[in-house]
Amino acid sequence: MKINFPHRQFAHCESGVTANLLNYHGFPCSEAMAFGIGGGLFFAYVPFVKINFLPLTTYRIGPGSIFAKATRRLGIKVIKKKFGSPESAENELDRLLEAGRPVGAQTGVFWLPFFPPAYRFHFNGHNLVVIGKEGSDYLISDPIFEETVRCPAADLRKARFAKGALAPKGRIYYIEKMPVHFNLPKAIESGIRDVCRVMLKVPLPLLGVRGIRLLARQLAKWPDRFGEKQSLLHLGHVIRMQEEIGTGGAGFRFIYAAFLQEAAGVLENDRLIDLSRRCTAVGDLWRDFALLASRVCKGRAVGQDSFDHLAALLSSCAVHEEALFEDLRSALVR
Amino acid sequence: MKKNDVPQHSGLLSGNREVNYAVDVDGRYILESSVGWEAKNIALRQAWEAIADELTVVLAEIKDGKKSALAYHMVKNQMDPALLSQYSGVARWRIKRHLKPAVFAGLRPADVVPYAELFGISVDELRFVPEELISPLAGLDQVEADNS
Structure with missing residues:
Protein backbone atom coordinates (compact mmCIF):
# COMPACT_ATOMS: atom_id res chain seq x y z
CA MET A 1 0.00 0.00 0.00
CA LYS A 2 1.47 3.30 -1.04
CA ILE A 3 0.00 6.79 -0.86
CA ASN A 4 0.47 8.81 -4.03
CA PHE A 5 2.65 11.42 -2.37
CA PRO A 6 4.60 13.92 -4.49
CA HIS A 7 8.15 13.67 -3.14
CA ARG A 8 10.37 16.72 -3.53
CA GLN A 9 13.98 16.89 -2.39
CA PHE A 10 14.88 19.78 -0.13
CA ALA A 11 17.76 20.87 2.04
CA HIS A 12 16.30 20.48 5.50
CA CYS A 13 14.22 17.68 6.94
CA GLU A 14 11.50 19.39 8.94
CA SER A 15 10.84 22.34 6.65
CA GLY A 16 10.94 19.89 3.71
CA VAL A 17 8.46 17.59 5.44
CA THR A 18 6.20 20.54 6.21
CA ALA A 19 6.35 21.85 2.62
CA ASN A 20 5.69 18.38 1.16
CA LEU A 21 2.76 17.71 3.50
CA LEU A 22 1.22 21.13 2.76
CA ASN A 23 1.69 20.51 -0.95
CA TYR A 24 0.00 17.10 -0.67
CA HIS A 25 -2.97 18.68 1.09
CA GLY A 26 -3.43 21.24 -1.66
CA PHE A 27 -1.38 24.22 -0.50
CA PRO A 28 1.58 24.66 -2.87
CA CYS A 29 4.48 25.68 -0.68
CA SER A 30 8.25 26.00 -1.05
CA GLU A 31 10.60 24.76 1.62
CA ALA A 32 11.84 28.29 2.27
CA MET A 33 8.26 29.48 2.79
CA ALA A 34 7.51 26.66 5.26
CA PHE A 35 10.77 27.42 7.07
CA GLY A 36 10.05 31.16 7.26
CA ILE A 37 6.41 30.91 8.36
CA GLY A 38 7.47 28.29 10.90
CA GLY A 39 10.05 30.73 12.27
CA GLY A 40 12.81 28.16 11.78
CA LEU A 41 15.86 30.41 12.01
CA PHE A 42 17.61 30.54 15.34
CA PHE A 43 20.89 30.33 17.12
CA ALA A 44 21.70 28.74 20.45
CA TYR A 45 24.89 27.64 22.11
CA VAL A 46 24.07 25.45 25.10
CA PRO A 47 27.32 24.06 26.51
CA PHE A 48 25.65 21.95 29.22
CA VAL A 49 23.50 19.96 26.76
CA LYS A 50 25.66 17.45 24.90
CA ILE A 51 25.16 16.00 21.44
CA ASN A 52 27.65 13.21 20.73
CA PHE A 53 29.38 14.32 23.95
CA LEU A 54 29.94 17.85 22.59
CA PRO A 55 28.08 21.10 23.41
CA LEU A 56 24.77 21.69 21.63
CA THR A 57 25.14 24.37 18.98
CA THR A 58 22.05 24.89 16.89
CA TYR A 59 21.15 27.19 14.01
CA ARG A 60 17.45 26.34 14.06
CA ILE A 61 14.55 26.18 16.45
CA GLY A 62 13.87 22.85 18.25
CA PRO A 63 12.46 19.80 16.42
CA GLY A 64 8.73 19.92 15.78
CA SER A 65 8.49 23.66 16.10
CA ILE A 66 8.64 24.56 12.40
CA PHE A 67 5.77 22.22 11.52
CA ALA A 68 3.72 23.25 14.56
CA LYS A 69 4.13 26.98 14.02
CA ALA A 70 3.80 26.97 10.24
CA THR A 71 0.53 25.01 10.37
CA ARG A 72 -0.83 27.05 13.28
CA ARG A 73 -0.11 30.33 11.51
CA LEU A 74 -1.86 29.08 8.38
CA GLY A 75 -4.88 27.93 10.41
CA ILE A 76 -4.35 24.25 9.61
CA LYS A 77 -5.62 21.63 12.03
CA VAL A 78 -2.97 19.05 12.87
CA ILE A 79 -2.77 16.04 15.15
CA LYS A 80 0.38 15.22 17.12
CA LYS A 81 0.95 12.06 19.11
CA LYS A 82 3.58 10.50 21.32
CA PHE A 83 3.57 6.91 22.48
CA GLY A 84 4.47 4.89 25.54
CA SER A 85 5.39 1.74 23.63
CA PRO A 86 6.79 0.87 20.18
CA GLU A 87 3.86 -1.51 19.59
CA SER A 88 1.16 1.12 20.04
CA ALA A 89 3.26 3.58 18.02
CA GLU A 90 3.50 1.14 15.13
CA ASN A 91 -0.19 0.17 15.26
CA GLU A 92 -1.28 3.78 15.09
CA LEU A 93 1.09 4.51 12.19
CA ASP A 94 -0.25 1.49 10.27
CA ARG A 95 -3.85 2.51 10.95
CA LEU A 96 -3.21 6.02 9.60
CA LEU A 97 -1.45 4.70 6.50
CA GLU A 98 -4.38 2.31 5.88
CA ALA A 99 -6.66 5.34 6.06
CA GLY A 100 -4.53 6.92 3.30
CA ARG A 101 -2.88 9.57 5.42
CA PRO A 102 0.81 10.48 5.01
CA VAL A 103 2.34 10.75 8.47
CA GLY A 104 5.27 12.89 9.64
CA ALA A 105 7.59 11.23 12.14
CA GLN A 106 10.54 12.28 14.28
CA THR A 107 13.41 9.79 14.22
CA GLY A 108 17.00 9.16 15.28
CA VAL A 109 19.29 8.95 12.22
CA PHE A 110 21.66 6.46 13.87
CA TRP A 111 19.09 3.71 13.17
CA LEU A 112 18.08 4.65 9.62
CA PRO A 113 19.76 2.23 7.18
CA PHE A 114 19.13 4.39 4.11
CA PHE A 115 21.36 7.16 5.46
CA PRO A 116 24.94 7.39 4.12
CA PRO A 117 27.05 5.49 6.70
CA ALA A 118 29.20 8.55 7.36
CA TYR A 119 26.14 10.47 8.57
CA ARG A 120 24.83 7.93 11.07
CA PHE A 121 25.32 9.63 14.41
CA HIS A 122 23.01 9.80 17.42
CA PHE A 123 20.93 12.74 16.31
CA ASN A 124 17.27 12.41 17.20
CA GLY A 125 15.72 15.42 15.52
CA HIS A 126 15.33 14.00 12.04
CA ASN A 127 11.91 14.29 10.38
CA LEU A 128 10.48 12.29 7.50
CA VAL A 129 7.09 11.35 6.04
CA VAL A 130 5.90 7.74 6.06
CA ILE A 131 3.86 7.22 2.91
CA GLY A 132 3.19 3.49 2.80
CA LYS A 133 4.02 -0.05 3.85
CA GLU A 134 4.92 -3.07 1.74
CA GLY A 135 5.44 -6.32 3.62
CA SER A 136 7.74 -5.48 6.51
CA ASP A 137 9.13 -2.33 4.86
CA TYR A 138 7.89 1.19 5.29
CA LEU A 139 7.98 3.53 2.31
CA ILE A 140 9.35 6.89 3.23
CA SER A 141 9.54 10.34 1.71
CA ASP A 142 12.64 11.78 3.34
CA PRO A 143 13.05 15.28 1.91
CA ILE A 144 16.83 15.28 2.07
CA PHE A 145 17.03 12.36 -0.38
CA GLU A 146 16.51 12.58 -4.11
CA GLU A 147 14.04 9.67 -4.23
CA THR A 148 11.68 8.00 -1.79
CA VAL A 149 13.34 5.26 0.27
CA ARG A 150 12.42 1.97 1.97
CA CYS A 151 13.07 1.21 5.60
CA PRO A 152 12.57 -2.14 7.41
CA ALA A 153 9.92 -1.84 10.12
CA ALA A 154 12.36 -3.02 12.81
CA ASP A 155 14.77 -0.18 11.98
CA LEU A 156 12.08 2.48 11.88
CA ARG A 157 10.85 1.23 15.26
CA LYS A 158 14.32 1.77 16.76
CA ALA A 159 14.61 5.15 15.06
CA ARG A 160 11.24 6.30 16.40
CA PHE A 161 12.24 5.27 19.89
CA ALA A 162 15.80 6.56 19.80
CA LYS A 163 17.07 7.61 23.23
CA GLY A 164 19.19 10.41 24.58
CA ALA A 165 18.89 14.14 23.80
CA LEU A 166 15.71 15.03 21.83
CA ALA A 167 14.30 11.50 22.23
CA PRO A 168 11.31 11.34 19.83
CA LYS A 169 9.18 8.90 21.90
CA GLY A 170 7.49 7.65 18.74
CA ARG A 171 6.32 11.15 17.89
CA ILE A 172 4.13 11.45 14.77
CA TYR A 173 2.10 14.30 13.31
CA TYR A 174 -0.25 14.76 10.41
CA ILE A 175 -2.62 17.25 8.86
CA GLU A 176 -6.22 16.69 9.93
CA LYS A 177 -8.02 19.50 8.17
CA MET A 178 -7.08 22.37 5.85
CA PRO A 179 -8.85 25.75 6.19
CA VAL A 180 -10.98 27.20 3.39
CA HIS A 181 -9.01 30.46 3.28
CA PHE A 182 -5.38 31.16 4.09
CA ASN A 183 -4.06 34.49 5.27
CA MET B 1 26.41 31.99 -2.11
CA LYS B 2 26.29 32.18 -5.90
CA LYS B 3 25.14 29.25 -8.01
CA ASN B 4 28.64 28.79 -9.45
CA ASP B 5 30.13 28.73 -5.96
CA VAL B 6 28.06 25.74 -4.79
CA PRO B 7 30.83 23.30 -3.88
CA GLN B 8 31.07 19.93 -5.62
CA HIS B 9 33.68 18.14 -3.51
CA SER B 10 32.59 14.54 -3.48
CA GLY B 11 33.23 12.73 -0.28
CA LEU B 12 31.07 11.11 2.29
CA LEU B 13 27.55 11.22 0.85
CA SER B 14 27.77 7.68 -0.58
CA GLY B 15 26.71 8.85 -4.01
CA ASN B 16 23.78 10.89 -2.67
CA ARG B 17 23.33 14.50 -3.59
CA GLU B 18 22.05 17.20 -1.33
CA VAL B 19 20.40 20.52 -1.94
CA ASN B 20 22.16 23.85 -1.40
CA TYR B 21 20.52 27.27 -1.61
CA ALA B 22 22.28 29.72 -3.91
CA VAL B 23 21.50 32.78 -6.01
CA ASP B 24 21.57 32.74 -9.82
CA VAL B 25 22.91 35.52 -12.06
CA ASP B 26 19.68 37.48 -11.64
CA GLY B 27 19.97 37.30 -7.87
CA ARG B 28 17.08 34.83 -7.59
CA TYR B 29 17.31 31.96 -5.12
CA ILE B 30 17.49 28.48 -6.60
CA LEU B 31 18.03 24.98 -5.23
CA GLU B 32 21.30 23.58 -6.49
CA SER B 33 22.42 20.00 -6.12
CA SER B 34 25.80 19.35 -4.48
CA VAL B 35 27.87 16.21 -3.97
CA GLY B 36 29.54 17.70 -0.91
CA TRP B 37 31.86 20.35 0.47
CA GLU B 38 35.44 19.92 1.61
CA ALA B 39 34.86 21.79 4.88
CA LYS B 40 32.09 19.38 5.78
CA ASN B 41 34.05 16.33 4.74
CA ILE B 42 36.90 17.39 7.02
CA ALA B 43 34.56 17.89 9.96
CA LEU B 44 32.77 14.58 9.37
CA ARG B 45 36.00 12.67 8.96
CA GLN B 46 37.27 14.20 12.18
CA ALA B 47 34.24 12.91 14.08
CA TRP B 48 34.89 9.37 12.79
CA GLU B 49 38.58 9.62 13.62
CA ALA B 50 37.61 10.45 17.20
CA ILE B 51 35.47 7.29 17.32
CA ALA B 52 38.31 5.23 15.80
CA ASP B 53 40.73 6.61 18.43
CA GLU B 54 38.35 5.72 21.21
CA LEU B 55 37.94 2.19 19.79
CA THR B 56 41.72 1.73 19.70
CA VAL B 57 41.98 2.68 23.37
CA VAL B 58 39.11 0.37 24.32
CA LEU B 59 40.58 -2.59 22.41
CA ALA B 60 43.89 -2.12 24.21
CA GLU B 61 42.10 -2.01 27.57
CA ILE B 62 40.20 -5.19 26.72
CA LYS B 63 43.47 -6.90 25.77
CA ASP B 64 44.98 -5.84 29.10
CA GLY B 65 42.01 -7.34 30.91
CA LYS B 66 40.81 -3.97 32.16
CA LYS B 67 37.49 -3.90 30.31
CA SER B 68 34.95 -6.39 28.99
CA ALA B 69 33.92 -6.88 25.35
CA LEU B 70 30.78 -4.87 26.10
CA ALA B 71 32.94 -1.72 26.23
CA TYR B 72 33.96 -2.25 22.61
CA HIS B 73 30.40 -2.68 21.34
CA MET B 74 29.22 0.29 23.38
CA VAL B 75 31.83 2.61 21.86
CA LYS B 76 31.30 1.14 18.39
CA ASN B 77 27.67 2.18 18.69
CA GLN B 78 28.69 5.66 19.83
CA MET B 79 27.27 5.20 23.31
CA ASP B 80 28.35 5.77 26.90
CA PRO B 81 26.92 3.95 29.94
CA ALA B 82 24.19 6.60 30.34
CA LEU B 83 22.89 6.27 26.78
CA LEU B 84 23.33 2.49 26.76
CA SER B 85 21.27 2.35 29.93
CA GLN B 86 18.42 4.31 28.35
CA TYR B 87 18.45 2.08 25.29
CA SER B 88 18.84 -1.32 26.95
CA GLY B 89 16.78 -0.70 30.06
CA VAL B 90 19.67 -2.03 32.15
CA ALA B 91 20.51 0.21 35.12
CA ARG B 92 23.62 2.33 34.71
CA TRP B 93 25.37 0.88 37.77
CA ARG B 94 24.83 -2.62 36.38
CA ILE B 95 26.25 -1.58 32.99
CA LYS B 96 29.32 -0.21 34.75
CA ARG B 97 29.72 -3.60 36.45
CA HIS B 98 29.23 -5.38 33.13
CA LEU B 99 32.13 -3.37 31.71
CA LYS B 100 34.42 -5.32 34.09
CA PRO B 101 35.76 -8.48 32.41
CA ALA B 102 35.27 -10.79 35.42
CA VAL B 103 31.65 -9.73 35.92
CA PHE B 104 30.85 -9.86 32.20
CA ALA B 105 32.30 -13.38 31.84
CA GLY B 106 29.99 -14.63 34.58
CA LEU B 107 26.76 -13.24 33.10
CA ARG B 108 24.01 -15.59 31.97
CA PRO B 109 22.92 -15.26 28.32
CA ALA B 110 19.62 -13.74 29.50
CA ASP B 111 21.53 -10.88 31.14
CA VAL B 112 23.24 -9.86 27.89
CA VAL B 113 20.28 -10.34 25.52
CA PRO B 114 19.20 -6.67 25.86
CA TYR B 115 22.63 -5.56 24.63
CA ALA B 116 22.75 -8.07 21.76
CA GLU B 117 19.25 -7.10 20.57
CA LEU B 118 20.07 -3.42 20.73
CA PHE B 119 23.28 -3.76 18.73
CA GLY B 120 21.65 -6.19 16.29
CA ILE B 121 24.19 -8.98 16.92
CA SER B 122 24.08 -12.43 18.52
CA VAL B 123 25.01 -13.14 22.14
CA ASP B 124 28.17 -14.88 20.90
CA GLU B 125 29.17 -11.91 18.78
CA LEU B 126 28.70 -9.68 21.79
CA ARG B 127 31.44 -11.59 23.62
CA PHE B 128 33.76 -11.27 20.65
CA VAL B 129 36.01 -8.34 19.80
CA PRO B 130 38.28 -8.08 16.75
CA GLU B 131 42.03 -8.60 17.28
CA GLU B 132 42.79 -5.30 15.63
CA LEU B 133 40.75 -2.19 15.04
CA ILE B 134 38.50 -2.37 12.00
CA SER B 135 38.47 1.35 11.42
CA PRO B 136 35.07 2.92 10.78
CA LEU B 137 37.04 5.12 8.40
CA ALA B 138 37.91 2.14 6.21
CA GLY B 139 34.32 1.96 5.00
CA LEU B 140 34.24 5.70 4.47
CA ASP B 141 37.44 5.68 2.44
CA GLN B 142 35.87 3.05 0.22
CA VAL B 143 32.84 5.28 -0.26
CA GLU B 144 35.10 8.19 -1.13
CA ALA B 145 37.09 6.11 -3.61
CA ASP B 146 33.89 4.90 -5.28
CA ASN B 147 32.66 8.43 -5.70
CA SER B 148 35.77 10.04 -7.03
Missing part, protein backbone atom coordinates in the same frame (compact mmCIF):
# COMPACT_ATOMS: atom_id res chain seq x y z
CA LEU A 184 -0.56 34.05 3.87
CA PRO A 185 0.71 37.62 4.45
CA LYS A 186 -0.33 37.47 8.09
CA ALA A 187 1.33 34.08 8.55
CA ILE A 188 4.55 35.36 6.97
CA GLU A 189 4.65 38.48 9.14
CA SER A 190 4.03 36.47 12.25
CA GLY A 191 6.85 34.08 11.31
CA ILE A 192 9.25 36.97 10.73
CA ARG A 193 8.36 38.68 14.03
CA ASP A 194 8.93 35.41 15.84
CA VAL A 195 12.45 34.99 14.42
CA CYS A 196 13.34 38.62 15.20
CA ARG A 197 12.15 38.08 18.76
CA VAL A 198 14.16 34.89 19.42
CA MET A 199 17.27 36.31 17.77
CA LEU A 200 17.17 39.65 19.60
CA LYS A 201 14.88 39.73 22.59
CA VAL A 202 15.07 36.55 24.62
CA PRO A 203 16.81 37.53 27.86
CA LEU A 204 19.17 34.55 27.97
CA PRO A 205 22.84 34.78 27.04
CA LEU A 206 22.70 31.40 25.26
CA LEU A 207 20.14 32.31 22.62
CA GLY A 208 19.99 34.36 19.46
CA VAL A 209 22.61 36.99 18.68
CA ARG A 210 23.80 36.83 22.31
CA GLY A 211 24.38 33.11 21.84
CA ILE A 212 26.62 33.82 18.84
CA ARG A 213 28.62 36.26 20.96
CA LEU A 214 28.85 33.72 23.77
CA LEU A 215 30.16 31.10 21.37
CA ALA A 216 32.70 33.63 20.04
CA ARG A 217 33.97 34.34 23.57
CA GLN A 218 34.09 30.70 24.60
CA LEU A 219 35.67 29.50 21.36
CA ALA A 220 38.63 31.82 21.88
CA LYS A 221 39.22 30.09 25.24
CA TRP A 222 38.95 26.51 23.96
CA PRO A 223 42.69 25.94 23.29
CA ASP A 224 43.53 26.92 26.89
CA ARG A 225 40.62 25.11 28.41
CA PHE A 226 40.50 21.85 26.50
CA GLY A 227 43.91 21.46 24.87
CA GLU A 228 44.42 21.14 21.15
CA LYS A 229 42.72 17.84 20.45
CA GLN A 230 39.49 18.55 22.32
CA SER A 231 39.21 22.10 21.01
CA LEU A 232 39.51 20.83 17.44
CA LEU A 233 36.73 18.32 18.17
CA HIS A 234 34.57 21.13 19.54
CA LEU A 235 35.25 23.17 16.43
CA GLY A 236 34.46 20.30 14.05
CA HIS A 237 31.19 19.80 15.90
CA VAL A 238 30.16 23.41 15.28
CA ILE A 239 30.90 23.00 11.55
CA ARG A 240 28.79 19.85 11.41
CA MET A 241 25.85 21.53 13.13
CA GLN A 242 26.14 24.44 10.72
CA GLU A 243 26.72 22.66 7.43
CA GLU A 244 25.92 18.97 7.67
CA ILE A 245 23.03 17.56 5.64
CA GLY A 246 20.00 19.64 6.09
CA THR A 247 20.84 23.29 6.63
CA GLY A 248 20.93 24.30 2.96
CA GLY A 249 24.26 25.94 3.74
CA ALA A 250 25.44 28.48 6.32
CA GLY A 251 23.27 27.18 9.14
CA PHE A 252 19.94 27.93 7.42
CA ARG A 253 20.90 31.55 6.65
CA PHE A 254 20.58 30.90 2.88
CA ILE A 255 17.17 29.22 3.22
CA TYR A 256 16.04 32.20 5.24
CA ALA A 257 17.34 34.61 2.62
CA ALA A 258 15.35 32.64 0.01
CA PHE A 259 12.28 32.98 2.23
CA LEU A 260 12.72 36.75 2.58
CA GLN A 261 12.97 37.02 -1.19
CA GLU A 262 9.72 35.09 -1.64
CA ALA A 263 8.07 37.02 1.19
CA ALA A 264 8.96 40.32 -0.51
CA GLY A 265 6.70 39.32 -3.40
CA VAL A 266 3.80 38.16 -1.25
CA LEU A 267 3.90 41.20 1.06
CA GLU A 268 4.77 43.56 -1.83
CA ASN A 269 7.49 44.95 0.41
CA ASP A 270 10.69 45.85 -1.47
CA ARG A 271 12.66 46.37 1.73
CA LEU A 272 12.63 42.60 2.15
CA ILE A 273 14.56 42.16 -1.11
CA ASP A 274 17.42 44.17 0.30
CA LEU A 275 17.19 42.34 3.62
CA SER A 276 17.31 39.03 1.73
CA ARG A 277 20.59 40.16 0.12
CA ARG A 278 21.98 41.06 3.54
CA CYS A 279 20.92 37.69 4.89
CA THR A 280 22.81 36.04 2.01
CA ALA A 281 25.86 38.14 2.91
CA VAL A 282 25.65 36.99 6.54
CA GLY A 283 25.40 33.41 5.24
CA ASP A 284 28.56 33.94 3.23
CA LEU A 285 30.30 35.07 6.44
CA TRP A 286 29.19 31.89 8.19
CA ARG A 287 30.57 29.91 5.25
CA ASP A 288 33.92 31.72 5.65
CA PHE A 289 33.85 30.73 9.30
CA ALA A 290 33.17 27.05 8.45
CA LEU A 291 35.90 26.99 5.81
CA LEU A 292 38.53 28.49 8.11
CA ALA A 293 37.39 26.28 10.99
CA SER A 294 37.77 23.20 8.80
CA ARG A 295 41.32 24.25 7.91
CA VAL A 296 42.09 24.62 11.58
CA CYS A 297 40.65 21.13 12.16
CA LYS A 298 42.83 19.73 9.43
CA GLY A 299 45.89 21.21 11.11
CA ARG A 300 46.58 23.76 8.37
CA ALA A 301 46.22 26.69 10.73
CA VAL A 302 46.55 25.81 14.38
CA GLY A 303 47.34 27.92 17.40
CA GLN A 304 45.64 30.64 19.40
CA ASP A 305 45.80 33.05 16.44
CA SER A 306 43.40 31.03 14.36
CA PHE A 307 40.97 30.63 17.25
CA ASP A 308 41.06 34.41 17.76
CA HIS A 309 40.44 34.88 14.07
CA LEU A 310 37.48 32.48 14.19
CA ALA A 311 36.07 34.28 17.23
CA ALA A 312 36.37 37.57 15.34
CA LEU A 313 34.47 36.08 12.39
CA LEU A 314 31.70 34.94 14.74
CA SER A 315 31.51 38.37 16.36
CA SER A 316 31.15 39.84 12.92
CA CYS A 317 28.28 37.42 12.19
CA ALA A 318 26.65 38.58 15.44
CA VAL A 319 27.01 42.27 14.54
CA HIS A 320 25.50 41.76 11.09
CA GLU A 321 22.69 39.53 12.31
CA GLU A 322 21.76 41.97 15.06
CA ALA A 323 21.43 44.79 12.52
CA LEU A 324 19.66 42.52 10.05
CA PHE A 325 16.94 41.43 12.47
CA GLU A 326 16.48 44.93 13.89
CA ASP A 327 15.88 46.21 10.36
CA LEU A 328 13.71 43.23 9.50
CA ARG A 329 11.47 43.99 12.45
CA SER A 330 11.06 47.60 11.44
CA ALA A 331 10.54 46.65 7.77
CA LEU A 332 7.20 45.10 8.71
CA VAL A 333 5.85 48.29 10.26
CA ARG A 334 4.22 50.27 7.52
